[in-house]
Amino acid sequence: MNPIEKPRRPRDDGAITLQHVADLAGVHPMTVSNALKGTGRVSDITREKIQRIARELDYRPNMAARALVTGRTGSVAISTGPMSEHFYAHILHLLEAELKTSDYKMLFLRSREIGQDLSSTLRNNSVDGVIAIDSFPDLRELTRVSSKIPCCVYAGVFDPNDVITRPVDHIKVDLGDAVREAIDKLLSTCERVAYVVSNDIMSDVNEVRVNVYREMMVAAGRTPEVIKLGIGGDTSRRDLTRRNMVEYLKTNPVPDGLLCQNDEMAIGVYRALRDLGLRIPDDVQLIGCDGIKDMEYFDPALGSIVQPSEEMCALAWQFLQRRLANPELPVQEATLSARFVPRDSVKR
């Protein structure tokens, strides 16, 4: 019985495959594959012919098929906080610039759904690796749930409470010294120094700041004043901060020095202060945390504790590349320090 070569079912979507190119070039698909990828040895004449035909046909390799056989998808996932916070938008911007030179595609993970989204995304061959920003708390949870994760680099503000239970590549941002410097600055020129926080899901990564604040206040013989402004579902962090801060200032004596958990809140506080006609820095000195560019554009420019975002992103991508190239590599880790940048919102 002669096996009759069944004609290939014509693809309904008309996509060009390796086979098509091979047919036109009069060679085996394998030769096309090698010629196009530069792997294996293919004669120059054949290669050029194949390349020409592939170009004419506008051939694009099917990534799914390739991924199926190689186990590599050619994409990495980025997990950050919400894009409504400028800090994370900037991070994404920086990472995008880093990945630009590579052929990797960026999968943008839903912010703060690490537990579900990250682990499910990573385990089903959707990406080759991950860069997770400010997810150390989730790391705890994640490593508990799934034992096998692809190449993964964690980076961001690190809290001593976040114990890293498994060896994993990471970059810690140390806020400690900068926070101390900022508070020192306020203590030296203010009567009442308060710390403004929101008690949201991220609050535990911020314990460094609160703790340092509390310690320093006590050490200076002052009474800590932590202003909790809460956080709402659909209201933006800034807006909520602004409104709640206005309320607070109406019903409490006005502190003359404010350190905010992050820049988003500092901007909300800035607005609240101006709503009430309070002058910065004359009546109240104001300092944020994160170091988004926006701070410089306010009047007066707002001081902040600036995270080393550029270095962090560059290093994260470097770590991930190395890990992708060699999964057996020993754990890579680094620590970067934030720095206090006083601006006009802080008296000299």
Add this chain to the structure above:
Amino acid sequence: MNPIEKPRRPRDDGAITLQHVADLAGVHPMTVSNALKGTGRVSDITREKIQRIARELDYRPNMAARALVTGRTGSVAISTGPMSEHFYAHILHLLEAELKTSDYKMLFLRSREIGQDLSSTLRNNSVDGVIAIDSFPDLRELTRVSSKIPCCVYAGVFDPNDVITRPVDHIKVDLGDAVREAIDKLLSTCERVAYVVSNDIMSDVNEVRVNVYREMMVAAGRTPEVIKLGIGGDTSRRDLTRRNMVEYLKTNPVPDGLLCQNDEMAIGVYRALRDLGLRIPDDVQLIGCDGIKDMEYFDPALGSIVQPSEEMCALAWQFLQRRLANPELPVQEATLSARFVPRDSVKR
């Protein structure tokens, strides 16, 4: 760095496959597939058994394999402007919220590389569809290059010059009326009304604004004054605007009414004016364009031409979903209008 040149994933990577689940359940892989996806008919008892085993094994379907056979990847690409501009970060934020309820993953395309990135990404089965923001100019180019594009929705500021050569789903944002209203406002209370632009790659989509401005100035018997601030490679739009605007104001008579091409520039201009001690709105009235939230937090709050971003993103996702469900659908199109929101930076 080329993803496919990386070392091959070890065959025996311990990944759980359909086969493993089937073996343990004592059924055929096909039954497992049906049971887990809810397709086909599977007895309740078998289904529950399979689900239990799949859960115990923490089975995750290999998306590459599924994509290969179904032609669907379960992800959509988002193409926007750079994340360094808050407007686009907000767009991404909104789209993320839209896609949250679906199972689609978001592929984040390098901004402004539509020509290469978009067409190559889309043609190789990496995504099922695309939402492209503010890419009407690129659309021209793109449709010329590749004839077959997957489901694709274009949305954003539309310029009459951008002729849509092929039937494609799109949502146009019409700035016209709002711009007219803003300029009217300035004309009624200002001596010298100028328009601030940057001559970057996006400038052609902004011609609506410049053109409207020119027409109205002429109609009002005024002399158009278009301030071109240029754009630099590594310098942020805001910073460049700030610096160049300071220069301009030092060497030219100060206009008392400024309409800016977008909010980023408006913020840069705000800073430039304050650098020179000019008061807003007393000395200069200021209006931006796009409507990012930030505008409300400055002192004074900055007026702007607010784009209907929420509606645009919701509609874009709606269009794409419909298109994905039925590629044969007739072209979907819609037009939304921006609105002028004066704030304290504009005199009443």
Add this chain to the structure above:
DNA sequence: CTGTTAGCGCCTTCAA
């Protein structure tokens, strides 16, 4: 209701 067959498009391995 469940199992069988036959690939999806590509790459790895090995033979020619």
Add this chain to the structure above:
DNA sequence: TTGAAGGCGCTAACAG
């Protein structure tokens, strides 16, 4: 230097 065989994990279509 090129070709052939086989399979990656999954599912459509059809068989029992």
